[in-house]
Amino acid sequence: MTDPSRIWVLADPRAGTAAQALGIAERLGTPFHTVELAWGGLSRLPWPWPSLAGVAPAARQALAPPWPELVISAGRRSAPVARWLGRQGARTVHAMRPGFGASGFDLLVIGRHDRPREASNILPILGAAHRMSARRLAEARAEWAPTLGTLPALRVALLLGGAVRAEGLEPGLVAELAHRAAAFGGSVMATTSRRSGVAARPVLEEALRGTPHVLHGWQDGGANPYAGFLAWADVVVVTGDSVSMISEALATGAPVFIAETTDAPRHRALWRSLYEAGQARPFVAAAPFARQPVDEAARVAEAIRARGWA
Template sequence: MMAAAERVWVLADPRAGTAAQALGIAERLGVPFRTLPLEWGPLARLPLPFPTLAGLSAPARAGIAPPWPRLAVSAGRRSGPVALWLGRRGVRTVHCMRCPGAAGFDLNVVGRHDGPPRAANALPILGAAHRISPARLAAAREEFADLGGLPGPRVALLVGGPVRAEGMAPGVARDLGARVAGFAGSVLATASRRTGAAATEALAAALAALPHRLHRWGSPGANPLLGFMAWADALVVTGDSVSMLSEALVTQAPVFVAPTGAEGRRHLALHESLYAAGQARPLAAAPAPFARPPIDEVGRICAEIRARGLLG
């Protein structure tokens, strides 16, 4: 009999944002799961629209061995062939994002901005799957209760950076900080790995005259991101981060998208999908508040997994 810990496998892509999509689903299913870190070999660069482990490094291939789980959760083009290979061995598969061979998954979760296929196994969602849940936000509101003492409106400023570049331009960060400082009572700002040190310091200078908290990437101690989100009266998120924009939708606050000039076609399509759904507005519309219901797409994914009997 399969051990409880082997009931679900997460095929974790080395890219944190991609892995978070699969991890977020597994965590919300509420059953024990095992994370298999994937490491790619040279063939992973090729489109592999069939079940195979050929894209994995030799050590990673050695880690894919029976007993097989009931369900495998994966995300990203490169992990798709691995999930399909497991599917050939009786494993049920849930895959996030489009990839070749998607018809072979039991459930294919695809953001509306990526043009989900018209297929029985496709589940279109707004944004992307992630690891933020309503319960985690509620716990963070208690953990970071001191943030409630900051003057309102409290604006959470979530700053990313170019996906394939060396940090955000300091001028962009400075202008963004000044724009938000112009309508906030206080700012709860967090920089990411992609922001870069120079842009982070430019942001800090722009916020200096206003009550604020700024979390620099790599700072010691707990990351207050969830606390910032839980206590925000409004959220401003840079348009270059699919993950942060998707996570912001779990809150009840208005969400504003800040352009940085580093957005690609997929990012712009995501923005338009959020605007069309009434879930976000461009930063140019701030600070005018607007009502939006929080959405929990990961919870909906998990409900669909159970409804289709993929957990057994």
């Protein structure tokens, strides 16, 4: 078995960012070591050179020899850490724009919507890397069959996010999306996230009254059926403010509809890239359409293997 210390994954405290690096590592199919990062005050500075200065002292203790042969990272704050490990001899694979030092990485994985320049060390992808692999979806489909398999088709997965710095989704919008999802005529599997706000769940519950549904709020206890919703979905409707949920929806073979809930230019660029690729449509005229699953993290893993780094 491969020594897991050969491959390090730098896991940012933000789950969505860490998932990009972890998803790539998991697709490699070989053991790896996860380094849980924590940030100090200096991490807010845009470090232009390789450095561990932004890492909190306790977390810095995990960055010790023997040094890895390959480092996989994601996010601006982990970029100088990965470059520092590169100076110790590691190959570096980084997801998302690193801020400074792009030429210092062996491979940069950047969404097409960020318009990456052409370079030998840049691999453009649709959306963002994530952990929702075909294997995980198959396992979730089996796990949630007793709960979701009995719902009438079409099963619509309604995935609600929310703006990063907001008070949650506007209740009227939540109700509208729920009613439109129910209009497909089958059943609805709805989930909220922390950014949806506490009011989203009761609004969904009222809007879906009379429609066969399963509802999970981010504040609910128990097992999270999110992966099961994706695995059983015949249609996915996702709010356009969540890059992670949009990208995870692409792992399914279901038609993906984006509710355009933000004016943020970067998110709108993401939507356009998916519309142009035939992988999603606006949630306006919601007639189901054919598409193939996308697994960009697997494509990145294949590029790593092709280079002989894993």
